[in-house]
Amino acid sequence: MKRLKSPRKLGRWLLLGAASALLLTGCSPQQFSVLNPAGPVASSELQLIILSGVLVLVVVAFVIVLLAFIVGRYREKPNNNAPYTPEWSESRSLEIIWWAIPIVIVVVLGIFTGIKTFSLTRPPEATSNPMIVQVQSLDWKWLFQYPGQKIATLNYLEIPTGQPIEFVLTSNAPMNSFWIPQLGGMEMTMPGMQMRLWLQADKTGVYEGRGANFTGTGFAHMTFNVKAVPMATFTQWVSQVQSSKPALTNAEYQTLVKPGLAGVKEYSSYPANLFMKVVMKDNGGQKPMGLNGGM
């Protein structure tokens, strides 16, 4: 038995080391983007994350404590006089308890999940004129079109705060996923489809956005910054883009579609109907699918 001690002792030290290392990693709380919502959608999702986390934590802690207790008490060692009932194998009441408790937990969590799922398909705030941004994932860049403002941006988003924004998503490349963790969860971009995702920023700031679904060698570089600014600043930025930036031509769009990386760009206009053409082209010219919900 003596020999066994050493690996176990080593184990304890390693565990201790790991725990303290985790505390000392120096990652600041702000970097936990999912836990730092900057808008109503991300906040609402965070509530569910916390609720589900707490519920399951209770069960996990209970299981681990029970395991430790049972193993501690019923180990086979000399003079262990804990009860020993080798044939005892049924207990209706105990079994009812552990069928019932998980059922209760699942029902509670299920109800909240259902409510949230439905509510997130609607705009985060009642609004008469939502702003629309059309998003295309390309190999390996993000193209954003603002149909209300008639401008476009590449690998960069600027949005007004306090304004629900309806993102309409498609892809002119393999499927990707449009994700701005601090504003809310992701939604897939798919060729031949348009998906809808509601997001809103309540605080000004710059937020990380990225593609979350693997699309090939340039995938890791598909990041973009989202700048949330007050409405007035936003309007100013729009008119400045409209007046001083070049137009996105069909020719330039064709080069964007080719696989490769690109920097940040702003365009004062884009070819008419570009977004719908992309959706329809990849849809064999049929009626476009999608827009049936999303969240």
Place this chain on the structure above:
Amino acid sequence: MSGVQQFLSHFFITGPFEIGGDVSIGLVSIAILFILTRYKLWGWLWREWLTSVDHKKIGIMYLLAALLMLFRGGVDALMIRTQLAIPGNSFLQAEHYDQIFTTHGTIMILFMAMPFIFAMMNIVVPLQIGARDVAFPYLNAISFWLFFFGAMLLNISFVIGGSPDAGWVNYPPLAELRFSPGPGDNFYLLSIMISGIGSVATGINFLVTILKMRAPGMTLMRMPMFSWAILATCIDIIFAFPALTIALGLEFMDRMFGAHFFTVSGGGNPMMYVNLFWMWGHPEVYIVILPAFGIFSEIVPTFARKKLFGYTAMVTSLLLIAIISYFVWLHHFFTMGAGADVNTFFAIASMFVAIPTGVKVFNWLFTMYRGRIRTTIPMLWFLAFVPNFAIGGATGVMLAAAPADYQYHNSYFLVAHFHQVLIGGVVYGMLAGMYYWWPKMFGILLEEKWAKWGYWFFNIGFYVCFMPQYPLGLMGMTRRMYTYPAGMGWTTLNQISTVGAFIMGLGFIFIVWGIVTSILHPVKDTTGDPWDARTLEWSLPSPAPHYNFARIPQIEGRDAWWAMKQKGLTKLDDSTPIVPIHMPKSSGKPFIMGVLFFVAGFGFVFNWFILAALGMVGVVILLFSRSFEYDTDYYVPVDEVKHTEALYGRS
């Protein structure tokens, strides 16, 4: 001439890793050929192994293959973790990294976890239910060789033609010709389709074996829990694998013959692939975990010296899990936004899986309650499994809350979840089973010292490696990124994770070393029942004779062997006369069938349709020739049975 050169440079991949791979494959092959020839082992290898239809030997070959693949997949994992240890690392380029995580995932699920569960069910099920072999031994050999040559096909892609690189889920359009030209992706499709035929056959084979070949008196409700788990697994295999076959078959036609099932430009729809894939993919994760549950249900009563708690609830929960797992597949793509109603349905269905799973955990705990727990190596792996699986299941429930999943999907939070259940559940379960049944397989006991070092390193390494990945996910790090910039706050956690991966690697080496030393200095298992266990396989000598049971026992209750021991018996009843035993004959055809499928697969990979046709014609000829073969079985004479039994000191 330059055409040939160009062909060769695409055919043989040349890069530092590939040349390293070439050299090591070459050296190992030469070493194996040398040893086989030097010690005149060719005949032995062919007679005893390659042509064997004995379920025990097939099981051992599966086990060996699974451990080899665990090694290969593990090396891939260490390369991935090395690359991610530093931001902006240039250890691997994107092309390489993509190939490595794709083969890592494919190998670990399809060519490590699957053969590992097949190993366990082959070795144990017939012995446990009192049968002399599986229902279709010849088919069983075909299953193995199709798996084996499928796995080989995927593995050679590393040095010939190039590895697949579209992820183990291989979604179109990324996996279609337009975005993945070249043979890499074909290797993925062909290797899985070939081994998949074998998997379905195994599912049918064991379903029939369990339903039709139990010893007299062993009703279903007296059956050991491991066999129950395999029954549930087989149901899942039979109904899930066809979805994968269809998904991959259609994708194969897209790539090979220009069909448009999933290519968007021709009116196809990639979402169909995603649905079909996960209709298999989710049951698949239960296909690999249910056998682990079964193994633990054997180990816990044995080492707690107590009857399994709540047998009926254990059976019910197994079947519930097997059935519910068909109604949850969409949780793998909530973010495709199928609509709030659909998402809600699948979210709640997914959470329901956790209920029977939780019941199983409590039943194991209460099997130990008021028992006497021996912390042997198999039991240690169970004790490590419980907290691990509790956390993994818990994060699974968190992922199942659809709106929350919008924030976890494809992030490292997800990566941590499934490694926790797959390693902490499946791998721990299979290792526990391997340690538990090793004496039965080989007749020797495994040493404990290195096994314990391996256990602690693997376990601690696990937490160090995967716990940091949960917070990484919440920091926005997504899976399949070959690199990341500094300043995201991800660096330290990634470094810790990498350290953990190498600790696990050391653990694996210790485990293997423990096995090697046990083989070099064997301690024989003379009793056949080294653990003082409860089920029928332990009534046989170790290793079991090739016909398993000289006389088929009569079963009178659960834990048949334990009940006999309680009555004071030390071996099975041997008062009835021995009669000649009907057994299947060995055959070389399953092996040749595997080779032919490999040839056909290789032909398809490179669009060499003549080669592919030759392989397929060979397969058909072989099928015909088997159909007209009548001399496929024989009787072991009574004298030979008596002689063999006497060698074990039995009569």
